[in-house]
Amino acid sequence: MTMPDETAVRLSEEEGRTPPRGRDLAQLWVCGFLVLLGILAIIDASRLGGFSASNDPIGPKPVPIILGILLFVVAGCYALDVLRGGRGEAENGEDDGNFDWRTVGLLCAVFIANAVLIDWLGWVISGALLFWGAAIVLGSRRYLLTAVAAVVLSLATFYGFAIGLGVGLPAGVLQGIL
Amino acid sequence: MDNFNALMDGFAAILTPGNLLIALIGVTIGTAVGVLPGLGTAMAVALLLPITYGMEPTQAFIMFGGIFYGGMYGGSTTSILLNTPGQSSSVVTVLEGFKMAKAGRGGQALATAAIGSFVAGLIATTALVLVTPITVQFAITLGAPDYFAIMVLALVATSSVLGASRIRGFASLLVGLIIGTIGIDAVTGQQRLTYGVAELASGVDVIIVAVGVFAVGEALWTAARLKVAGDDVIPVGRVWMGRSDWKRSWGPWLRGSALGFPFGAVPAGGAELPTFLSYITERRLSKHKKEFGHGAIEGVAGPEAANNASAAGTMVPMLALGLPVNATAAVMLAAFQNYGIQPGPLLFEKESALVWTMIASLFVGNVMLLVLNLPLIPLWVKLLRIPKPYLYAGILFFASMGAYAVNAQPFDLFLLLTLGLVGLAMRRFGLPVLPLIVGLILGPMAERQARMALQLSGGDLGGLVGGPVSWTVYGIIALIALWPLVTLTRRRLARKREAEPVSV
Numbered sequence: 088m089t090m091p092d093e094t095a096v097r098l099s100e101e102e103g104r105t106p107p108r109g110r111d112l113a114q115l116w117v118c119g120f121l122v123l124l125g126i127l128a129i130i131d132a133s134r135l136g137g138f139s140a141s142n143d144p145i146g147p148k149p150v151p152i153i154l155g156i157l158l159f160v161v162a163g164c165y166a167l168d169v170l171r172g173g174r175g176e177a178e179n180g181e182d183d184g185n186f187d188w189r190t191v192g193l194l195c196a197v198f199i200a201n202a203v204l205i206d207w208l209g210w211v212i213s214g215a216l217l218f219w220g221a222a223i224v225l226g227s228r229r230y231l232l233t234a235v236a237a238v239v240l241s242l243a244t245f246y247g248f249a250i251g252l253g254v255g256l257p258a259g260v261l262q263g264i265l
Numbered sequence: 266m267d268n269f270n271a272l273m274d275g276f277a278a279i280l281t282p283g284n285l286l287i288a289l290i291g292v293t294i295g296t297a298v299g300v301l302p303g304l305g306t307a308m309a310v311a312l313l314l315p316i317t318y319g320m321e322p323t324q325a326f327i328m329f330g331g332i333f334y335g336g337m338y339g340g341s342t343t344s345i346l347l348n349t350p351g352q353s354s355s356v357v358t359v360l361e362g363f364k365m366a367k368a369g370r371g372g373q374a375l376a377t378a379a380i381g382s383f384v385a386g387l388i389a390t391t392a393l394v395l396v397t398p399i400t401v402q403f404a405i406t407l408g409a410p411d412y413f414a415i416m417v418l419a420l421v422a423t424s425s426v427l428g429a430s431r432i433r434g435f436a437s438l439l440v441g442l443i444i445g446t447i448g449i450d451a452v453t454g455q456q457r458l459t460y461g462v463a464e465l466a467s468g469v470d471v472i473i474v475a476v477g478v479f480a481v482g483e484a485l486w487t488a489a490r491l492k493v494a495g496d497d498v499i500p501v502g503r504v505w506m507g508r509s510d511w512k513r514s515w516g517p518w519l520r521g522s523a524l525g526f527p528f529g530a531v532p533a534g535g536a537e538l539p540t541f542l543s544y545i546t547e548r549r550l551s552k553h554k555k556e557f558g559h560g561a562i563e564g565v566a567g568p569e570a571a572n573n574a575s576a577a578g579t580m581v582p583m584l585a586l587g588l589p590v591n592a593t594a595a596v597m598l599a600a601f602q603n604y605g606i607q608p609g610p611l612l613f614e615k616e617s618a619l620v621w622t623m624i625a626s627l628f629v630g631n632v633m634l635l636v637l638n639l640p641l642i643p644l645w646v647k648l649l650r651i652p653k654p655y656l657y658a659g660i661l662f663f664a665s666m667g668a669y670a671v672n673a674q675p676f677d678l679f680l681l682l683t684l685g686l687v688g689l690a691m692r693r694f695g696l697p698v699l700p701l702i703v704g705l706i707l708g709p710m711a712e713r714q715a716r717m718a719l720q721l722s723g724g725d726l727g728g729l730v731g732g733p734v735s736w737t738v739y740g741i742i743a744l745i746a747l748w749p750l751v752t753l754t755r756r757r758l759a760r761k762r763e764a765e766p767v768s769v
Contacts, residue, residue, distance in 0.1 A: 144724030202678035221658035253319020
């Protein structure tokens with residue numbers, strides 16, 4: 088398990104290149120996203136009125152346009168890199184076929200539920216639901232214990248932060264009770 | 266001497282029971298969050314920032330100083346005991362630290378990290394006190410073109426110097442810059458990239474981006490790979506250092522601090538490079554070379570000190586120039602802006618008391634950490650045993666709370682989730698997160714400086730190049746941009762000569 092001198096040095100710059108596996112074509116989605124952002128930026132910038140004031144000769148337009156063009160350039164180079172087998176940081180960019188869409192989807196659903204309910208139910212209830220739901224989705228099977236933890240946590244944060252430290256959290260339907 | 270007095274006033278301000286309590290709370294929760302696996306210092310600061318919203322700026326920054334050092338310290342515990350660095354700057358600590366823990370010397374590794382962090386923190390914060398006013402003196406002489414050049418340097422350097430892949434760094438940077446342009450243009454009042462969404466008019470809050478990309482992204486990434494990995498926590502044993510441990514640690518501590526601080530203070534020096542350099546240096550100098558790779562204490566002491574010293578170093582450009590060079594500094598800058606305070610050369614004039622109180626709180630927090638952590642390490646280790654479902658449910662819970670607290674609008678929660686999905690994709694595709702955050706913060710600032718420079722020159726593009734400072738900085742940028750060509754040619758030449766692949 089000794090580590091040759093160069094390995095330690097090289098780790099920093101060539102982390103991504105060491106394991107030579109096949110091309111990771113899913114990375115092309117990133118290029119698509121970058122192009123989309125570039126299009127959005129340029130369309131929006133072209134819509135901006137080109138008025139320039141005496142105190143601002145270039146106006147708000149050039150920056151988004153430059154960024155849009157750069158996005159296209161980077162997307163192009165990125166695509167080339169992907170096709171040549173380039174990868175990102177070794178530890179993160181792993182595609183071992185274990186991407187669990189179901190868990191991610193459920194977690195997003197729980198998260199959205201909190202966003203929708205927070206103003207109506209208030210933080211104590213929606214936050215507790217968020218914690219409980221997320222823990223269950225992530226594999227907790229002790230439903231009751233999780234529920235108790237969720238309620239304790241949301242009550243504690245509400246009293247500690249909202250009432251104690253003045254952080255703005257909604258009381259919702261429990262207004263007047265808490 | 267003026268600064269010394271100001272610092273003493275800062276100490277006087279912090280040494281009240283109420284403020285000490287706040288510092289204590291900051292240090293404790295900073296450590297607790299920093300210890301949690303997968304959470305780096307930046308994430309700890311971003312997640313905890315909202316709890317300071319109801320406070321006075323002074324109290325908020327006292328707490329912040331505590332969270333900052335606490336988070337730093339907590340991160341090393343995770344690296345040593347779990348083999349999972351919470352951030353790239355702890356990668357090196359893992360090399361020897363985890364081996365030490367496996368060999369039953371986890372207690373010594375944690376102790377040398379804790380005391381090393383304290384020593385480095387002390388040295389680096391003192392250096393901060395001495396260097397920052399000088400930097401401010403220099404910063405006052407800079408004009409808009411110089412600032413623009415320095416900001417471009419920081420942007421280019423964070424995306425290309427750090428990390429494994431330049432192109433991914435730039436991709437991440439551009440996404441951050443685009444997010445930064447969303448909202449009402451400060452000069453003309455026109456809405457950019459809002460596409461009619463009223464909530465976007467005021468721009469996307471940095472805290473929401475940081476929490477979304479770091480915390481929510483991490484939680485989703487864990488969810489996506491739930492079946493893959495389970496980490497084992499290694500028992501610590503007694504936290505204690507023998508005489509030989511002390512003898513072998515103090516040199517690396519000092520050298521690590523000396524390496525770390527300057528790298529942190531330079532735009533885009535970062536903590537990765539000095540930790541690596543410190544590791545290599547200690548390897549060369551050590552009398553126990555054979556132990557390296559099997560858990561050499563020098564390999565923990567040096568990099569941890571370098572890591573901490575560079576973190577303090579990043580405060581110099583952050584305070585003196587308003588220039589964040591790592592994610593933690595970026596989040597702290599956002600915190601300043603939240604209170605309507607703009608870091609930069611004028612900060613020391615306008616908010617002198619606040620800044621010096623904050624610097625004093627760094628000293629106080631550092632001492633508190635040492636006192637707290639050595640005896641409490643076994644307690645922190647217990648935090649590592651929180652089951653994953655609770656841990657990540659808790660992260661989502663606090664992330665939502667913090668994001669909602671920024672503007673009290675549910676829209677931000679949807680934004681948070683969107684950014685979390687961006688963070689998930691970045692983890693999946695190996696894109697570095699730091700350029701995005703730095704781009705988001707520096708982008709609008711750089712645009713403002715550029716437009717100010719062009720305003721002075723009456724729209725002439727030559728106005729973007731000012732005095733010798735901007736020329737020098739553009740020279741450095743060119744050097745960074747051309748560097749891969751240089752290494753490429755060297756590699757090609759070497760390959761020709763030896764007919765076999767040679768690295769670097």
